[in-house]
Amino acid sequence: MSSVDLPADELTAEAERVLRICTACMYCDGLCPVFPAIDNTHQFKLSDLNYLANLCHNCKGCWYACQYTPPHPFAVNLPATLAAVRQRSYRDYLWPRWLGRAFRSPAVGIAATVGFVVLATLAIVLMCTPPAALFGADDREGAFYRVVPWSIMAGAAGASLLWAMACIALATVRFWRDIAPDVPKRAMLRAVAPALRDIVTLRHLGGGGPGCNDVGERTSQQRRWAHHVMVAGFAGTVLSTATAAIYHHALGVAAPYPLTSLPVLLGLVGGVAMLAGIGGLLGLEFRADKEPSDPREVRLNVAFLVLLALVTLSGVAVLALRGTAAMGLLLTGHLGLVFGFFLVLPFSKAVHAPFRAAALLRAAAEKAAARPRGKPDRG
Amino acid sequence: MQSTWDVVVIGGGLAGLCAAIAARRGGASVRLLESAPPAFRGGNARHARNFRIVHDAPTPHVPDSYHASEFIDELDRVTAGERDPALAERLAGESETIAPWLMTNGVHLQDPAVGIVPYSRRTVFPLGGGKAMINALYATASDLGVTISADSEVGTLRQAADGCWRVSLAADSPGGSTLEARSVVVCAGGAGADPDWLRSHYGDTADGFMVRGTAYANGRVLTDLISAGARTVGDPTVCHMVAVDARGPRFDGGIATRITAIPHGIVVDGSGARIDATGAGAEPTHYARWGPRIAACVDQTAYLILDADGLQRAAPQAFPPIVGTTIADLAAALGLDPAALAHSTGAFNAALAAGARPIATAPFAAYPMRPGVTFVHYGVAVDQHMRVIWTDGRRNDNLFAAGMIMAANVIGRGYLAGLGLTLAAVFGRLAGEEAARHVVG
Numbered sequence: 087m088s089s090v091d092l093p094a095d096e097l098t099a100e101a102e103r104v105l106r107i108c109t110a111c112m113y114c115d116g117l118c119p120v121f122p123a124i125d126n127t128h129q130f131k132l133s134d135l136n137y138l139a140n141l142c143h144n145c146k147g148c149w150y151a152c153q154y155t156p157p158h159p160f161a162v163n164l165p166a167t168l169a170a171v172r173q174r175s176y177r178d179y180l181w182p183r184w185l186g187r188a189f190r191s192p193a194v195g196i197a198a199t200v201g202f203v204v205l206a207t208l209a210i211v212l213m214c215t216p217p218a219a220l221f222g223a224d225d226r227e228g229a230f231y232r233v234v235p236w237s238i239m240a241g242a243a244g245a246s247l248l249w250a251m252a253c254i255a256l257a258t259v260r261f262w263r264d265i266a267p268d269v270p271k272r273a274m275l276r277a278v279a280p281a282l283r284d285i286v287t288l289r290h291l292g293g294g295g296p297g298c299n300d301v302g303e304r305t306s307q308q309r310r311w312a313h314h315v316m317v318a319g320f321a322g323t324v325l326s327t328a329t330a331a332i333y334h335h336a337l338g339v340a341a342p343y344p345l346t347s348l349p350v351l352l353g354l355v356g357g358v359a360m361l362a363g364i365g366g367l368l369g370l371e372f373r374a375d376k377e378p379s380d381p382r383e384v385r386l387n388v389a390f391l392v393l394l395a396l397v398t399l400s401g402v403a404v405l406a407l408r409g410t411a412a413m414g415l416l417l418t419g420h421l422g423l424v425f426g427f428f429l430v431l432p433f434s435k436a437v438h439a440p441f442r443a444a445a446l447l448r449a450a451a452e453k454a455a456a457r458p459r460g461k462p463d464r465g
Numbered sequence: 466m467q468s469t470w471d472v473v474v475i476g477g478g479l480a481g482l483c484a485a486i487a488a489r490r491g492g493a494s495v496r497l498l499e500s501a502p503p504a505f506r507g508g509n510a511r512h513a514r515n516f517r518i519v520h521d522a523p524t525p526h527v528p529d530s531y532h533a534s535e536f537i538d539e540l541d542r543v544t545a546g547e548r549d550p551a552l553a554e555r556l557a558g559e560s561e562t563i564a565p566w567l568m569t570n571g572v573h574l575q576d577p578a579v580g581i582v583p584y585s586r587r588t589v590f591p592l593g594g595g596k597a598m599i600n601a602l603y604a605t606a607s608d609l610g611v612t613i614s615a616d617s618e619v620g621t622l623r624q625a626a627d628g629c630w631r632v633s634l635a636a637d638s639p640g641g642s643t644l645e646a647r648s649v650v651v652c653a654g655g656a657g658a659d660p661d662w663l664r665s666h667y668g669d670t671a672d673g674f675m676v677r678g679t680a681y682a683n684g685r686v687l688t689d690l691i692s693a694g695a696r697t698v699g700d701p702t703v704c705h706m707v708a709v710d711a712r713g714p715r716f717d718g719g720i721a722t723r724i725t726a727i728p729h730g731i732v733v734d735g736s737g738a739r740i741d742a743t744g745a746g747a748e749p750t751h752y753a754r755w756g757p758r759i760a761a762c763v764d765q766t767a768y769l770i771l772d773a774d775g776l777q778r779a780a781p782q783a784f785p786p787i788v789g790t791t792i793a794d795l796a797a798a799l800g801l802d803p804a805a806l807a808h809s810t811g812a813f814n815a816a817l818a819a820g821a822r823p824i825a826t827a828p829f830a831a832y833p834m835r836p837g838v839t840f841v842h843y844g845v846a847v848d849q850h851m852r853v854i855w856t857d858g859r860r861n862d863n864l865f866a867a868g869m870i871m872a873a874n875v876i877g878r879g880y881l882a883g884l885g886l887t888l889a890a891v892f893g894r895l896a897g898e899e900a901a902r903h904v905v906g
Contacts, residue, residue, distance in 0.1 A: 110721040110783035113514055113594025115580030125581045128781050150600055151593030153511045154721065157504055159714045160783075294580075294592050296573045303600050 097174065101167050102130050105138070107160055108148075117147040117294040119449045120168070136178075137265040139171035140438075141445040143290040145298035147305070149378035169380030176437050179264070181256035185433055192382075192433055193389040200393060200426035207422030208415075220414035228340040233414045234421060236340075243421070246428035253432035258440040267448045269455035277450035284446045288313055301373045309370050316363025316394075322356020323401070342408050350405065357402045364395045390435035397423045470496045470612075471904040472897070473632050473646035475619050475686055477501070478508020478679075479595075479886055480868025481652035482602040483893030484900065485611045486570055488650070491901025495611045496644060498634070500618035500653070501681040505717070507599035508654050509678035509840070509869065510886060512719035514595065515588035517883035519561040526564065526574040529586040533557040536587075539881055547699075547877025551849060556875055559891045564589050567890060571601035588883035595886070619686050622649065622693070628863065648863040648900040651853070652893060655869040656684025657704060657841040658716060666701045673765025675709050675837040677723075680716035687844065687870055696846040696854045699873030705880050706756030709837030711766055712784050724834050726779030727755060730771035730824060731813050732834070734762045737796065737805025739813060753880065760836040767834050768799055770810060773826040786830035795829040840885070844873040851896035863903050867896035 105124055108114070115121040120142050127134070146165045154160035177186045211220065211234060219232040231239070267274075284290065291298050291310035300309045330349035333339045343349050368391050371384055400420035407413055472488040474481045477499025485497045499506050519533045536557040540548060568574060573592040575582060582590050591598035607613060618635040625631055625645075632644045656662045658680050663671035691697055713722035728751065734740050742751070742758035759767045771779065776786060789795030792810055796803035814823040844866075846854040851865040868889040875888060 106781060106785065107721050107783045109781040110723075111594075111719070112581065113597075113720070115582060116575035116590070116592045122581050126780060128777065147593060147597075151597035153594070153596045153717070153719055155504075158717060160721070294573075294575070296592070304604055 097167075097170055098132060098135060101135050101139075101171050104162050104164055104167050105130055105135075107154060107162055108164060111154070113153075114148040114151055117151065118143065118145060118290045119446075120164075121148075123449055123452070133264040135171050136175040136261070137445055137448060139168040139175055140261075140265075140441040141449055142168040142172065143288075143298075143442070144169060144379070144383070145291055145293050145309075146375075146378045147293040147299055150299045150303050163378060165378040166380050169383045172438075172441075173380060173382050173386070175261070175441070176257075176433075179257045179261040179441075180433060180437075181253055181260060185253070191385075193385040196389045196393060196430045196434055199430045200423065203426035203429060204419060204422035207425060208418055211414075211418045215414070220418075221411055222414075223409060223411045224413070225342055225409040227342070229408070229413070230341050230417055233417050236334075239421060242425050243428070246425045250428045250431035250436075254437055254440060257432065257437060258444060261441055262444045265444065265448055267451050267455070269451045273455035274447075274451045276454040277447060280453075281443070281447040281450040284450065285443050290446075299375075299378075300370050302375045308366060312363045312366030312370065314363070315359050316367065319356045319359025319361070319363055319398075322352050322359060323398075324356075326350075326353035326356055353401065354405060357398045357405075360398045361395060361402075364391050364398070367391055368395075386435050393423075393427055393430070393434070397427050468643070469629075469645040470494050470647070472496070472648045472650060472900045473498065473630070473644055474650045474652060474897070475622070475632065476508065476652035476654060476868065476870075477506050477603075477613065477615070478652060478654060478868060478889065479510035479513075479599065479602070480889035480893030480896075481508070481650070482599065482606055483567075483890050484650040484652055484865075484867055484897030485606050485613075486602065486609060487894045487897030488648075488901040489606070489609045489611050489897075491898055492905040493648070493901040495606075496646075497606065497611050497613045498617040498619055498632070498644075499613065499615050500635075500683075501615065501679065503615045505679060505681060506603070506615055507596060507679075508652075508889075509682060510595045510599050510889065512595055512678055512717070513886045514720065515582075515585065515590045515883040516563070516886035516890065517560060517588050517881060518564050518887065519557055524564075525576060526589045527586065528577060528584065531587045533561070536560065540875065540884075543879030543881055544875075544877050545879070548875045552847075553875050555849065555895075556888055556891055559895065560887050563887065563890045563894070566894065567591075567598070567602075571605040572598045573601065618681075619653065619689075621689055622651070622686065624861070624864075628861075630864065646863075647904045649865070650851075650893075650896045650900050651686055651690065651845075651864070651866040651870055652868040652889075652896070653686035653870055654679070654682035654684075655841050655844055655872065656687050656701070657682060657838050659683035659685070662688070663838070667760075670760060670765055673835060674706070674760065675711075675713060675718055675722070675835050676716045677707070677709060677718050677837040677839050678716075682869065690845050690853065690866075694855045694857075696856045696858075697843065698846045698871075699841075699843040699877050701841060701843040703843070703878060704841040705753055705839040706760060706836045707752040707839060708755040708759055708767075708769075708834045710782065710784050711833035711835040713835075713837075718837060721783040722837065723752065724755075724769060724782065724832055725752075726771060726775070726782065726832065727751065727769055729775035729779040730769050731809065732759075733768050733770060733801070733806060733809050735764060735766055735801070737801045737803075737809055739809040740767060755834075756836045756838075759834055765835055768801065769832045769834055770795070770806070770824060771830045771832075772824045773828055773830070774822060775824065776830045782832060784832070786832055788828045788830050790828050792829055795831055799831055799833065839880070840869055840872065842873045842876065842878055844869070844871045847871045847874055847892075850899050851892055852899075863900070865896040865900055867892040 109124050149165050154162040180186045288310050297305035297307040300306045326349045404416045404420050471493035472495045474485045474497045485495050489495045575590040575592045620633045620635040623631050630646045630649045658676045662684050708724040710722040742754040787798050789798050792807050793803040796806040810824045852860040853864045853866050854860050
């Protein structure tokens with residue numbers, strides 16, 4: 087039986103059983119910070135398991151290095167076990183708590199919510215927007231807002247984004263309160279810079295140097311690079327939105343903007359980079375050896391990546407076809423996807439980012455608080 | 466599949482992989498036969514952690530320096546002279562180049578500043594441990610064009626009139642029953658994992674032994690070579706054994722089931738009486754003292770008794786301890802006589818040695834222990850070129866042995882941390898080079 091199928095307390099017991107074997111072995115201590123974090127641990131509290139599960143970057147290096155994987159009777163599968171605990175932690179710390187139910191089958195929840203929001207947006211726009219504005223070819227200044235008025239567009243996007251940020255922030259605070267290490271404030275301050283470096287560089291998608299076991303037994307840096315490209319592309323689209331806001335509010339120019347304008351260039355380059363990164367990550371999900379992963383986490387990853395790809399693709403399509411009669415419907419669909427994306431964000435893969443950042447901060451803080459090692463040579 | 470090869474390497478552990486890679490790089494066509502299925506390939510290197518290397522200056526992977534003379538002195542000390550001095554010298558000398566060679570062949574070494582490896586100027590640590598190293602070497606061997614067969618146990622090895630070797634696979638091995646080899650490197654490991662072999666040398670008590678390493682080091686090729694007239698070295702009745710958790714698997718428990726907490730408590734036998742192992746203190750060599758002592762107990766079982774303080778001082782073990790709120794409870798949980806156990810702990814507490822701590826704080830904890838065999842100090846004799854020596858002193862130019870099957874040439878008794886991997890890699894590489902040179906010139 088895979089660990090994901092285990093009831094909650096059995097999953098905890100399985101994680102403890104496996105980690106106990108790991109503490110007695112520790113051959114993987116150079117692969118990632120999970121192993122130094124369990125050094126000399128006799129008992130694992132639930133909060134410790136949640137911390138370790140989010141500290142794990144799912145690089146799977148320990149699976150291929152482990153001499154105790156099935157068919158060995160110890161049947162150690164640390165990546166899958168921690169992935170299952172990680173899934174559970176996303177659900178357990180979620181705010182509002184009733185949303186936790188959505189995590190039971192997040193892919194279905196995400197698809198249903200986004201589908202509904204897109205259809206609702208289309209329906210409302212079809213009912214409220216004059217057909218001439220919706221189906222006419224129009225790329226003059228302010229054309230987008232003749233399809234959906236600026237106040238509604240910005241209001242709905244802002245509200246759904248605010249909801250996502252509030253939920254994720256509260257979940258992260260709940261998680262952090264549970265895992266926060268008992269270290270002096272000075273150690274915590276000293277930990278910020280190394281933790282940020284680990285977060286930004288995705289250092290632990292490096293398998294301690296040679297890379298992750300992205301697909302199988304051989305290591306690669308593909309996942310790390312695809313993730314970097316995707317995040318860089320995302321940053322481009324955020325910058326695009328920010329510059330567009332400056333154009334709109336400071337310069338008093340309404341979208342659509344010329345192809346050579348900053349918002350369009352940033353959005354285009356960012357969108358293409360995102361699609362490339364997403365494509366790379368999705369390809370790895372499908373090619374990867376499934377045994378050391380948790381099927382629910384794979385579904386969560388795929389659902390998030392596909393949704394992000396749809397948002398990006400629809401945005402690029404609006405840009406490409408904005409001079410045609412298809413613009414109105416494409417824009418409406420894109421907006422629906424954006425609203426839906428924000429609404430499902432709190433029960434999507436998005437929470438991995440702040441949770442993992444929090445776990446990395448604790449790891450760095452504990453390292454900063456620890457006294458330097460000075461063990462004798464044991465030969 | 467092709468049935469004639471320049472070099473056939475028997476055994477896919479570290480020595481076999483190094484031999485195969487070295488022979489292939491030397492220009493030979495190479496077939497590697499591994500008796501284990503893919504999941505258990507790699508011999509005992511699967512369970513190994515570090516290797517001992519000579520170096521004159523710090524490298525990114527090992528601090529300070531470690532000189533060949535120190536290596537040889539330490540080997541002399543632990544073996545009490547039971548080693549071939551020339552081979553020992555060769556081992557120490559060639560250990561200096563083995564780490565870069567392994568790295569060239571895909572192995573990643575751990576930066577000592579990362580993780581929690583203890584300071585060691587004598588040894589380097591493969592990143593992720595022995596199995597990660599084995600995986601890297603299999604990938605490299607395959608990339609270089611070594612033909613690798615798993616599940617391929619060798620039955621017999623016989624020389625034909627033309628000097629070539631006929632390597633017959635065991636009946637149930639796939640991929641042809643007999644291969645022809647211009648040169649053979651035997652890296653099939655020592656004996657010790659075969660229950661029948663163990664029983665024949667250690668009596669019925671051997672049934673109570675655990676085997677810490679691979680179940681595939683069954684000694685069949687070693688036995689075949691000896692029956693064909695190979696000279697033996699070492700003593701089959703001397704093995705390295707340590708205390709392991711009795712709840713672990715019969716084979717392949719590796720590092721995780723080793724009981725490291727003995728210095729933090731007392732050991733009792735099945736009658737509840739305290740036992741001691743002569744000379745065993747808290748230093749790392751105590752492990753090897755306790756193995757034979759536990760093997761001498763009834764049912765080859767003993768129990769480590771700790772109190773709550775001792776348990777906290779000890780490093781965590783793979784299995785949770787068996788606990789009791791009182792000594793009597795603990796005795797009941799272990800199936801021991803409560804009065805006898807109380808007597809043993811009471812006597813220990815009443816006569817504490819200097820620096821020792823009493824067994825007094827509840828809850829009390831115990832680990833059931835068995836002897837775990839690491840390796841047997843027994844194998845075939847080889848010369849400076851890794852050629853197998855026959856009982857009459859003769860040797861063939863195309864039959865070599867490397868790894869644990871010939872380890873007793875340099876480690877007739879005792880052990881040094883990191884020696885197994887070093888000797889497998891150094892002698893494996895050497896044997897592979899020699900085998901290729903014999904064929905390719």
